Amino acid sequence: MTVVAHLSDPHIGATAASVDRLDRVLAEVGRLPRLDALLITGDLADHGLPDEYAAFFAALPPAVPTLVTPGNHDVRDALRPFVPAAGAGPVNSVLDVADLRLVGLDTSVPGRDEGYLEPATLAFARNAIDQAPGRVLLAMHHPSIPVGNPVLDGMALTNASALTELVTSSPSVIGCLTGHVHSGLAGTFAGRPMLGAVGIVSTLRIDGGTDPLEDRTAMPGLALHTIDDSGGIITVFHALAPGTT
Structure with a gap:
């Protein structure tokens, strides 16, 4: 069994309360009886500024294995210094937790709100999947299924067929984890769960x-x-109670 706390869209710098709201969620995460990994699926910063990233990463619990993915509000060159394994180009990364591999994919398009999986990201994903020690969860900011809001559905992943190919050609891929819509999301994509x-x-x-x-x-x-021992995913969506500290 593996337990992953999945956060998204803190938008540090968007409001005066943005860091406090992140801190409050992380405090709840800290109360979990078990936690194997922390995942944040994009829009880490609101303006993509270095000081916003510094505030975001300073808030994260240092002892918890963590993977982040960029969103449409993020700026690759400002984020890159905080993701040591990221090279030039898309900010992709991998986190192994026992026999589960989290593969963080950069779906951001500089200067645009919609998402796209660049050839370099698809190649990174293919290699990460092929070399995985066991099951794989793909993590990215933009979902590829409609959510019923015309604005968000107009800025979803634009090359979903490329993601379909990644998922359907890889039995080890058990699901996709996303953000972007600022709401809990549960659907099916290419025969696998897509969870936001x-x-x-x-x-x-x-x-x-x-x-x-x-x-x-x-x-x-x-x-x-x-994630249970058979590869099944049980997801519970939590909202903080008013006054939570």
Whole structure:
């Protein structure tokens, strides 16, 4: 069994409360009786500034194995110094937890809101999958399934067929973990679960409205994924209670 705490969209720097909201979620994560890895699927910073990344990474628990992926608000060159294994180009990374491999894929497109898997990222993913010690979870910011909001559905992953090929050609891939929509997400893509975490800085409006697009007064939260010994994924979505410290 492996337990992964999945956070997304802290958007550090978007509001005066952004760091506090992240801290509160991480405090809840710290109360878990078991935690094997921490995953944050993008929009780590709101403006992609070095000081925003410094504040984000300073908040993370140093003893917990952690993997991050970039989102459309992130800036690769500013993020790269904080991800030691990342080379030039897309900021991709891998985290092995026992026999589970988390593969972080950069779906960001500089200057754009929609997502795209570049050839370099697809090659990285293929190699990471082929060399995995066991089961694989792919993690990325942009989902490839519709969520029913015209704005978010207009800025999803644009080359979903490339992701389909990665997933269907690899029996070791047991699911995809995403962010971007600032809401818990549970669906099926290419025959595997696609699961998105609750937003931290805000929550997507449930009525599909676009003005405003999000509710910044809603409580932040996270998704908790438990991968059992058969490769099944049990996901529980948690929202903090008002007054949680």
